[in-house]
Amino acid sequence: MENPLLAFTDKGIYCEQAGVYLDPWKPVDKAIISHGHADHSRWGHGRYITHERNVPIIEHRLGNIHSTGVSWGESFTVNGVRFSLHPAGHIPGSSQIRVEYKGEVWVFSGDYKTGDDGLSTPYEPVRCHAFITECTFGLPAFKWRPQEEVFRDINEWWAENRSEGKTSILFGYSLGKAQRLLKHLDTSIGKVYTHAAIENMNEVIRTFLPLPETSRITKETQRDELRGHLVLAPPSAHGSPWLRKMVPYETATASGWMAFRGARRRRAVDRGFVLSDHCDWAGLLESIEATGATRVICTHGYSDIFSRFLREKGLDARTEETQYEGELAEMNSTEGAEIT
Amino acid sequence: MKDFAQLIRKLDSTNKTSVKVKALASYFNLASDRDKVWTIAILSHRRPSRPVNTTLLRQWASEVAGVPHWLFEESYHIVGDLAETIALVVSGKKEIDKPLAQVLDELIPLKKRSEEEKKNYVVEHWLGFSFYERFVFTKLITGGFRIGISQKLMTRSLSLATGIDEDILAYKLMGDWDPNTISFQELVLEKNKTDLLSKPYPFYLAYALEDEPENLGDPSEWLAEHKWDGIRSQVIFRNDEVFVWSRGEELVTDKYPEFSLLLEHIPNGTVIDGEILPYPKNSIGTFNDLQKRIGRKTVSKALLKKIPVILMAYDLLEWEGVDLREQPFEERRKKLEVLAEPLVPDSSIPLYLSGTMGFEHWSDFAAERDRAREKKSEGLMLKRKDSPYRVGRKKGDWWKWKVDPLTIDAVLTYAMRGHGRRSNLFTDYTFGLWNTTEDGERELVTFAKAYSGLTDAEFRKVDAWIKKNTLERFGPVRSVTPYHVFEIAFEGLAPSGRHKSGVATRFPRILRWRTDKSIEEANTLDDLKKLIP
Numbered sequence: 034m035e036n037p038l039l040a041f042t043d044k045g046i047y048c049e050q051a052g053v054y055l056d057p058w059k060p061v062d063k064a065i066i067s068h069g070h071a072d073h074s075r076w077g078h079g080r081y082i083t084h085e086r087n088v089p090i091i092e093h094r095l096g097n098i099h100s101t102g103v104s105w106g107e108s109f110t111v112n113g114v115r116f117s118l119h120p121a122g123h124i125p126g127s128s129q130i131r132v133e134y135k136g137e138v139w140v141f142s143g144d145y146k147t148g149d150d151g152l153s154t155p156y157e158p159v160r161c162h163a164f165i166t167e168c169t170f171g172l173p174a175f176k177w178r179p180q181e182e183v184f185r186d187i188n189e190w191w192a193e194n195r196s197e198g199k200t201s202i203l204f205g206y207s208l209g210k211a212q213r214l215l216k217h218l219d220t221s222i223g224k225v226y227t228h229a230a231i232e233n234m235n236e237v238i239r240t241f242l243p244l245p246e247t248s249r250i251t252k253e254t255q256r257d258e259l260r261g262h263l264v265l266a267p268p269s270a271h272g273s274p275w276l277r278k279m280v281p282y283e284t285a286t287a288s289g290w291m292a293f294r295g296a297r298r299r300r301a302v303d304r305g306f307v308l309s310d311h312c313d314w315a316g317l318l319e320s321i322e323a324t325g326a327t328r329v330i331c332t333h334g335y336s337d338i339f340s341r342f343l344r345e346k347g348l349d350a351r352t353e354e355t356q357y358e359g360e361l362a363e364m365n366s367t368e369g370a371e372i373t
Numbered sequence: 374m375k376d377f378a379q380l381i382r383k384l385d386s387t388n389k390t391s392v393k394v395k396a397l398a399s400y401f402n403l404a405s406d407r408d409k410v411w412t413i414a415i416l417s418h419r420r421p422s423r424p425v426n427t428t429l430l431r432q433w434a435s436e437v438a439g440v441p442h443w444l445f446e447e448s449y450h451i452v453g454d455l456a457e458t459i460a461l462v463v464s465g466k467k468e469i470d471k472p473l474a475q476v477l478d479e480l481i482p483l484k485k486r487s488e489e490e491k492k493n494y495v496v497e498h499w500l501g502f503s504f505y506e507r508f509v510f511t512k513l514i515t516g517g518f519r520i521g522i523s524q525k526l527m528t529r530s531l532s533l534a535t536g537i538d539e540d541i542l543a544y545k546l547m548g549d550w551d552p553n554t555i556s557f558q559e560l561v562l563e564k565n566k567t568d569l570l571s572k573p574y575p576f577y578l579a580y581a582l583e584d585e586p587e588n589l590g591d592p593s594e595w596l597a598e599h600k601w602d603g604i605r606s607q608v609i610f611r612n613d614e615v616f617v618w619s620r621g622e623e624l625v626t627d628k629y630p631e632f633s634l635l636l637e638h639i640p641n642g643t644v645i646d647g648e649i650l651p652y653p654k655n656s657i658g659t660f661n662d663l664q665k666r667i668g669r670k671t672v673s674k675a676l677l678k679k680i681p682v683i684l685m686a687y688d689l690l691e692w693e694g695v696d697l698r699e700q701p702f703e704e705r706r707k708k709l710e711v712l713a714e715p716l717v718p719d720s721s722i723p724l725y726l727s728g729t730m731g732f733e734h735w736s737d738f739a740a741e742r743d744r745a746r747e748k749k750s751e752g753l754m755l756k757r758k759d760s761p762y763r764v765g766r767k768k769g770d771w772w773k774w775k776v777d778p779l780t781i782d783a784v785l786t787y788a789m790r791g792h793g794r795r796s797n798l799f800t801d802y803t804f805g806l807w808n809t810t811e812d813g814e815r816e817l818v819t820f821a822k823a824y825s826g827l828t829d830a831e832f833r834k835v836d837a838w839i840k841k842n843t844l845e846r847f848g849p850v851r852s853v854t855p856y857h858v859f860e861i862a863f864e865g866l867a868p869s870g871r872h873k874s875g876v877a878t879r880f881p882r883i884l885r886w887r888t889d890k891s892i893e894e895a896n897t898l899d900d901l902k903k904l905i906p
Binding site for chain 1: 461464846
């Protein structure tokens with residue numbers, strides 16, 4: 034196969050015919066961006082084309098950039114190549130990128146999940162010949178429960194902590210996970226307080242989506258006023274002196290990795306809730322089937338294992354190295370900057 | 374089973390000791406007596422022998438989950454725990470509700486059933502249990518319930534639930550009892566135990582000395598003895614029988630037939646605390662020698678002759694049927710000496726006395742410690758003269774003061790995913806040292822594996838580096854670009870024909886990450902060989 038429509042280069046996924054990169058990891062002239070997490074929308078590109086809901090998010094993160102917003106399904110053509118964005122269900126504004134040239138269709142999934150989280154526009158399968166898919170949780174060991182059950186557990190945990198006079202600290206990414214948690218917390222139990230990193234992102238999201246009321250934690254916030262309530266914090270706050278104000282407290286993390294007992298113990302949180310913004314095993318398989326693609330390229334996650342399984346099922350599947358990190362980044366961001 | 378699985382989930386989902394003890398105590402308050410006995414048995418590693426081997430379990434699990442066998446194996450490597458992997462990949466519904474004791478009653482006779490019957494039983498329960506029940510059920514089959522509950526924690530919770538003193542409970546739960554036949558009344562509640570015959574006392578264990586010995590105060594209040602490197606044991610003489618217990622609470626009498634000789638010389642009602650040591654050619658051997666004995670259930674005459682063992686006596690816990698543990702160490706030692714001294718000169722009797730030493734200055738203790746390697750010990754034990762023989766690991770009266778380990782700088786060459794809390798992180802490392810081949814080429818030769826010694830933060834850094842610098846993948850193992858140097862510590866080393874490097878190291882672990890060193894500055898295999906005593 035000479036000149037594939039999308040090629041993997043050292044700068045990112047490249048459409049040579051259009052001169053456009055998808056989620057590049059090195060600075061380029063023109064980039065189409067799937068969503069606002071930092072491993073997909075990096076600093077330094079000349080132009081950013083992304084979903085209109087993602088524009089305020091990346092402008093908040095990256096400052097003054099040259100960005101253009103498009104809506105779901107709206108197509109635009111560059112040198113004969115037709116591009117369009119379709120909901121990926123990962124976080125608000127997250128898109129799959131469809132690329133069509135001379136009747137050949139490729140889709141780059143970005144990060145995605147098949148379940149409706151009640152916040153992000155739900156994932157829609159897009160028919161294509163070649164599908165570039167993440168496989169962060171591409172192992173049969175990952176099976177998500179319906180989110181209603183998980184949120185019931187989270188709310189019960191909060192209510193129990195409250196009855197013991199403790200503050201509940203729930204860790205989740207400041208973009209996406211935090212708002213999803215917020216949306217489903219039972220605010221009849223108590224108030225939701227937020228870490229500044231999360232509250233700043235809430236303000237951005239509120240410009241286009243309604244979110245429940247929150248209170249920002251500041252230097253003036255008193256310990257007694259927090260007691261029994263819930264604090265949403267980014268994973269990087271875990272183990273930091275910032276938590277001192279919340280004593281006595283219980284901690285929990287909401288992440289797909291919490292499916293593993295070892296991961297929860299490594300994070301040293303009191304509770305782990307299995308809640309992910311990525312597909313589980315069945316979700317990946319279903320969505321690949323729904324695309325009708327015969328060629329599948331697996332990027333970040335358990336890509337070697339997953340692509341081998343797809344090959345055994347008769348698909349033309351392979352692995353490509355990228356610099357996307359999926360939810361792994363979340364697990365390791367206890368120190369340093371929060372990556373996603 | 375539901376309540377027990379719920380308990381395991383609670384114990385599993387907290388790192389706080391107080392929460393664990395509370396959860397366990399409230400379980401002990403509510404569970405049936407038979408379930409309690411089994412819970413105590415399981416948490417003190419008295420599980421029934423494995424009714425089904427793990428090869429079959431893996432095969433059935435991949436079948437039931439509808440995934441190819443290789444994919445199940447890959448998942449297992451990543452999850453790091455077989456029972457957890459099975460619980461994750463197999464889906465079930467909550468349909469079966471039966472008590473823990475009943476599950477065990479059914480599991481034990483399963484061992485003798487046909488493969489088909491085994492499969493039907495196991496699969497039916499996998500499919501009929503919820504996630505945690507399935508996990509716990511599979512753990513009951515595979516064994517090894519490592520969920521951060523020590524015997525000590527379990528005893529403390531039981532004490533909280535029953536009001537019985539912790540030390541007394543620890544003693545009651547020692548030794549050889551069968552959860553199949555014993556009742557909760559007999560095991561825990563009854564005051565007069567009828568069958569104390571073989572029961573060992575809980576071992577008193579020491580912590581490592583953290584500060585300088587000067588902080589222990591007046592040297593005249595202390596005795597030192599060498600810390601021998603064998604198997605810590607209790608040898609019990611009662612009713613004209615001898616019982617040998619290892620520190621892991623395993624009855625190992627049959628493995629060390631030498632000690633039946635002692636019956637002629639030591640009266641009933643005697644319990645000695647000591648160290649089983651290999652004694653080839655009438656001198657203390659290496660731990661490698663002892664390993665040849667540890668693995669054998671029955672010992673051949675040839676091996677008995679080649680590597681005989683002796684008991685190096687430390688302490689006397691019972692004399693004339695009286696429990697001496699509350700007496701001062703010095704007093705117990707005097708009685709031990711009266712007992713042992715006449716026997717030691719006779720080389721046909723496998724009993725030796727670990728010598729105690731008192732010094733005027735801490736510097737003299739330190740000088741004795743420096744002689745540890747030449748005496749074939751691991752360092753010194755410091756014991757307060759007036760110390761009682763306590764239960765379990767306690768700080769204060771006894772300290773172990775090991776010699777500084779041998780160290781060498783080696784290059785990280787391979788990495789494997791860890792287990793348990795480190796699954797999914799590359800934390801098990803292989804290290805190489807430089808060797809010059811006949812053609813004059815420098816190559817790295819593997820000399821040791823180590824998986825402890827770095828902080829979690831360091832492990833995360835090394836893990837991230839490994840993921841970006843992988844050369845080749847072999848299942849769960851990756852070879853990496855030689856780049857990082859680590860200082861590796863170990864307790865000793867001996868020539869070995871089984872190791873590629875020709876050297877076996879004892880208890881290797883990572884001491885430091887030498888970010889200041891390049892791989893060219895790492896040590897050579899010859900440097901290592903020079904350390905062989």
